[in-house]
Amino acid sequence: MSIIEVHGVRKAYGGRAVVDGVSFTVDEGEIFGILGPNGAGKTTTVECVEGLRTPDAGTVRVAGLDPVADRQEVTHLLGAQLQESELQPKLTVREALELYSAFYRHPADRDALAGRLGLDGHLDRRFAQLSGGQKQRLFIALALIGSPRVVVLDELTTGLDPRARRDTWRLIEEIRDGGVTVLLVTHFMEEARRLCDRIAVIDRGRVVAVDTPGGLIGAAPGSTVISFTPSQPLAHADLRALPGAVSAEVSGPGGRVVVQGTDETANAVITLLARHRITARHLRVTEAGLDDVFLDLTERAS
Amino acid sequence: MTTTATPSARPAPLAAVLRAETRLFLREPGSLFWILVFPTALMTVLGLIPSFREADDALGGRSVIDLYVPVAVLLAMIMAGLQAMPPVLTGYRERGILRRMSATPVRPSALLAAQIVLHGAAALGSAALVVAVGRTAFGVRLPGRAAGYLLALLLAVACVLALGATICALSRTSKVATAAGSVAYLVMMFTAGVWVPVQTMPDLLRRIVEFTPFGAASQALDQAASGHWPGAAHLAVVLVWTAVPATASTRLFRWE
Numbered sequence: 424m425s426i427i428e429v430h431g432v433r434k435a436y437g438g439r440a441v442v443d444g445v446s447f448t449v450d451e452g453e454i455f456g457i458l459g460p461n462g463a464g465k466t467t468t469v470e471c472v473e474g475l476r477t478p479d480a481g482t483v484r485v486a487g488l489d490p491v492a493d494r495q496e497v498t499h500l501l502g503a504q505l506q507e508s509e510l511q512p513k514l515t516v517r518e519a520l521e522l523y524s525a526f527y528r529h530p531a532d533r534d535a536l537a538g539r540l541g542l543d544g545h546l547d548r549r550f551a552q553l554s555g556g557q558k559q560r561l562f563i564a565l566a567l568i569g570s571p572r573v574v575v576l577d578e579l580t581t582g583l584d585p586r587a588r589r590d591t592w593r594l595i596e597e598i599r600d601g602g603v604t605v606l607l608v609t610h611f612m613e614e615a616r617r618l619c620d621r622i623a624v625i626d627r628g629r630v631v632a633v634d635t636p637g638g639l640i641g642a643a644p645g646s647t648v649i650s651f652t653p654s655q656p657l658a659h660a661d662l663r664a665l666p667g668a669v670s671a672e673v674s675g676p677g678g679r680v681v682v683q684g685t686d687e688t689a690n691a692v693i694t695l696l697a698r699h700r701i702t703a704r705h706l707r708v709t710e711a712g713l714d715d716v717f718l719d720l721t722e723r724a725s
Numbered sequence: 726m727t728t729t730a731t732p733s734a735r736p737a738p739l740a741a742v743l744r745a746e747t748r749l750f751l752r753e754p755g756s757l758f759w760i761l762v763f764p765t766a767l768m769t770v771l772g773l774i775p776s777f778r779e780a781d782d783a784l785g786g787r788s789v790i791d792l793y794v795p796v797a798v799l800l801a802m803i804m805a806g807l808q809a810m811p812p813v814l815t816g817y818r819e820r821g822i823l824r825r826m827s828a829t830p831v832r833p834s835a836l837l838a839a840q841i842v843l844h845g846a847a848a849l850g851s852a853a854l855v856v857a858v859g860r861t862a863f864g865v866r867l868p869g870r871a872a873g874y875l876l877a878l879l880l881a882v883a884c885v886l887a888l889g890a891t892i893c894a895l896s897r898t899s900k901v902a903t904a905a906g907s908v909a910y911l912v913m914m915f916t917a918g919v920w921v922p923v924q925t926m927p928d929l930l931r932r933i934v935e936f937t938p939f940g941a942a943s944q945a946l947d948q949a950a951s952g953h954w955p956g957a958a959h960l961a962v963v964l965v966w967t968a969v970p971a972t973a974s975t976r977l978f979r980w981e
């Protein structure tokens with residue numbers, strides 16, 4: 424069952440469409456990623472979901488409600504962590520949790536939440552004294568304090584060190600495991616791949632693909648990379664003729680061969696080698712990263 | 726639709742906002758000093774000069790300190806509304822604090838309202854302190870027309886808060902708000918009579934100053950202190966200076 428439905432959303436600033444006909448649906452209980460380069464319209468899209476912006480055209484529904492018209496209701500079931508927002512510098516962690524929990528009908532248990540997010544040792548620290556990671560954990564806590572059904576996390580791990588980022592990923596998985604749907608905006612491929620059940624790739628205000636991370640990678644031409652050093656040189660024509668191959672290169676003093684193609688290409692390489700009784704040293708079959716897929720998708724769109 | 730009974734232990738959202746903002750307000754020693762301590766301190770320094778405590782025929786038989794009590798009262802309001810408040814409100818916008826709150830069931834206007842109420846309350850508290858110290862330390866008589874004095878006070882507070890809110894609405898950043906507040910603050914201090922009490926200004930200057938919010942408020946407070954009802958013309962001037970900026974600031978305020 425889908426909990427978020429975005430259909431044909433458009434938003435223009437000064438005549439320039441930042442979001443240009445975006446549609447996707449998010450199922451209850453999944454982590455749905457919005458992936459795209461900077462300035463692709465990711466934040467504007469989720470701001471329409473949060474009810475912070477009114478789309479120029481199209482419809483948005485969160486649990487069947489219009490985030491603009493039913494603003495009050497939507498704020499009770501959708502928690503948000505916003506990009507570039509702060510709290511009052513002298514407000515302590517404890518006071519922030521107290522304040523925000525007073526806004527909701529069914530607030531979560533503050534102590535349990537603080538413990539879960541590792542904030543219990545910093546309750547008396549002021550917002551301005553917190554580290555980047557602590558601030559982000561506090562913002563996650565505030566997004567969850569109203570016991571929402573959906574949380575929107577916008578560029579949550581930007582600016583965090585690798586350890587804090589990994590800790591944050593674990594937290595996001597725990598949120599999902601707790602039954603909360605997560606809409607995650609990111610420009611980190613690794614993050615999207617590791618966390619998301621499904622991803623919408625957005626470029627220049629349009630959705631260019633929606634799929635699982637594996638599906639996105641598998642669907643891309645050249646997603647499988649086969650490399651080996653043959654015991655005897657192979658005819659270039661044979662390599663080019665491999666089914667599904669998008670490129671084949673021979674390089675280096677050892678004549679190392681690198682073929683980009685699909686799973687089918689990998690099988691054909693094995694058959695080719697067997698037919699010519701050639702042995703392959705250092706044979707590697709790897710999957711192209713989401714980075715390659717992403718670059719490919721966004722380049723094709725242009 | 727929803728039939729959730731609010732647990733009595735849970736504070737109402739607006740009360741929670743006011744409580745949190747009150748705590749934050751009390752964590753600003755600079756603002757507290759300028760609003761609550763400085764006006765009384767200035768009056769005390771002037772009151773310690775013996776000749777300022779003597780009745781002067783040129784002042785209609787009153788002493789300089791008699792005239793400085795309303796001046797110090799207005800000074801407290803100017804400090805609160807024009808010096809302390811504008812950078813706080815613009816900072817809330819600049820740092821995305823208002824934005825964060827707009828993603829909750831509570832409107833961010835609650836935050837602005839709490840700050841306006843707190844600055845107004847601090848200004849009134851400071852005014853009470855000035856009058857009390859003036860009475861106990863220097864024998865300045867309590868306002869002869871208490872209701873009229875209170876009316877003039879409340880109008881003056883509303884006016885200074887409306888002017889401060891307008892500065893926030895028009896300033897893009899808190900730096901601009903601080904600068905604009907400081908300019909307005911110097912002008913208002915002059916018209917409130919901090920350097921020369923309005924009542925002792927040359928005739929022509931006084932007539933001009935009476936059209937400014939604090940020149941008019943100063944006259945209104947002085948009349949009420951002397952036991953008369955404040956002149957309707959003076960109150961009307963303050964009222965206009967309240968209504969116009971209040972309307973303008975609510976229309977012009979940018980939330981982002």
